[in-house]
Amino acid sequence: MNTLDFKRRIPVKYTPDLCVVGAGPAGVAAAVSAARTGARTLLLEAQSFPGGMSTAALVPIFMPFTDGHHFLAGGIGETIYRRLRQCCIDRYDFDCHEAIPAELLKLVYDQMIEEAGVQVLYRTEWIGCETHDGTITAAVFTSPGGLFAVEAPFFIDCTGDARLAFEAGAAVELGDDDGKLMPATLCxxxxxxxxxxxxxxxxxxxxxxxxxxxxxxxxxxxxxxxxxxxxxxxxxxxxxxxxxxxxxxxxxxxxxxxxxxxxxxxxxxxxxxxxxxxxxxxxxxxxxxxxxxGALLGIRESRRVAGEYQLNLEDYCNRASFFDEIGRYNFPVDIHPSDTGKETLEKHRRMFDRGSCGPGESYGIPYRSLLPKNTTNLLVAGRCISTDRSVMASIRVIPGCYITGMAAGTAAALCVKAKCTLRELKPITLRAKLREHGAYLPEQSEVKQ
Ligand SMILES: Cc1cc2nc3c(=O)[nH]c(=O)nc-3n(C[C@H](O)[C@H](O)[C@H](O)COP(=O)(O)OP(=O)(O)OC[C@H]3O[C@@H](n4cnc5c(N)ncnc54)[C@H](O)[C@@H]3O)c2cc1C
CATH class of the missing domain: 3.30.310 (TATA-Binding Protein)
Known part of the structure; x- marks a missing residue:
């Protein structure tokens, strides 16, 4: 294939404390949490509205927010869930429960982004990064007004495809051992x-x-x-x-x-x-x-980043707890088979049921699984965090993305305040702030394992 050097002199239009790329469930949660924690936050999204798969792809329902006893997606997730239900009752006199009226969810996200003071730009697509020794120094975007750059001390990749992490040099995995992927669905x-x-x-x-x-x-x-x-x-x-x-x-x-x-x-x-x-x-x-x-094809599986810790099936089955735990989740391992047929469906069901969490049970998510190796100032949140394929098939659902998004945004904002690096941030400080903002973070001794 021929190649060419592509050079332009472009304006550095924004210099926020934190740049969040992608306004899906993880990106909205990250940006709102960061702004609430005091960071000047810029959120950039390729579509015309927030929500990613939860709105643009018309995904119909939320998977569980709770373990039957505790609100696992406490904080941002709980606020979104409660506001959406109330909105649905006010507008239609209809309780949507776990269903997603996409137009209303867009409004709830818009409102939360605005209230938190996040600066948001739609129709703006990230296209590349300037990096130096694993540090992203600038991110480049295309918008209806042309190309521009953002310089920031911290970035969060919420693209669902780990696009920034991949470009910044993080190792990634895609699919099973044979490279097979879960199928997509156009909702x-x-x-x-x-x-x-x-x-x-x-x-x-x-x-x-x-x-x-x-x-x-x-x-x-x-x-x-x-x-x-x-x-x-x-x-x-x-x-x-x-x-x-x-x-x-x-x-x-x-x-x-x-x-x-x-x-x-x-x-x-x-x-x-x-x-x-x-x-x-x-x-x-x-x-x-x-x-x-849907405006977007529903993508269940994309790149998974290799982070400082890879959350794995054993952790899931052991209901693991971690010293740097930023949340807990419980959805079963839902690997949609990569072909049709009764046998694959039965295999899927066995995997779904195997070790799945009962009432009150959940597995911990460490902060380290949001930190891509080989990068210094980048966090990831949402379906592309550092997990094996089985745990990705659990954490990928929307409430799971609210949990990791909220943690990533809070962590970056705390680093801005403390003028420290992402790896210097003390787990105890992060966990205290997350708890203050409503996250479910029980003392380890309280966790049912
Ligand atoms: C068919 C299907 C059914 C599902 N069913 C359910 C369900 O019933 N319940 C449930 O809870 N979950 C369900 N899920 C899972 C869930 O919807 C997704 O895994 C989740 O939305 C992922 O969130 P995310 O924020 O990581 O990524 P996404 O939702 O994919 O959001 C990523 C955002 O980043 C933006 N973006 C990407 N690249 C760029 C770029 N270069 N520049 C700027 N912006 C960019 C995208 O436009 C998008 O808005 C389903 C998923 C699919 C595909």
């Missing part, structure tokens, strides 16, 4: 559903044998191009709409734009197949239609 927004009929039906998700029979039937009739039995389902998100997390696209590499593009095109085609399938076979959907698909 969809549905209207015209008779929710009562649907809620009473016996064919709603892969837990219902009837639905699997119908998928098999439609596939054998050539109405579905793939017999994908791992069918999460459609969830009511407002009185009139629902969001669907249905069908998988396989072998999509989120770090390769050609692969992503092919995945998007295939996924859009598949959503139309499912629209026909639902209208024909599923109670309550006879007059339903897909009003929209």
């Amino acid at each position: 969809s927004l549905w209207c015209g559903v008779d929710w009562q009929a649907f809620e009473e039906s016996d064919a709603r998700s892969h837990a219902d044998p009837k639905l699997l029979e119908l998928i098999h039937l439609a596939y054998s009739r050539g109405e579905l191009s793939r017999e994908d039995l791992h069918h999460t389902g459609i969830f009511r998100t407002t009185p009139e709409t629902g969001a669907g997390n249905i069908s998988h696209v396989f072998q999509v590499d989120p770090t390769d734009v050609e692969s992503l593009t092919a995945g998007l095109i295939e996924a859009r085609r598949t959503v139309v197949e499912y629209e026909r399938f639902y209208r024909k076979y599923i109670a309550g959907f006879q007059s339903a239609e897909v009003a929209s698909t």
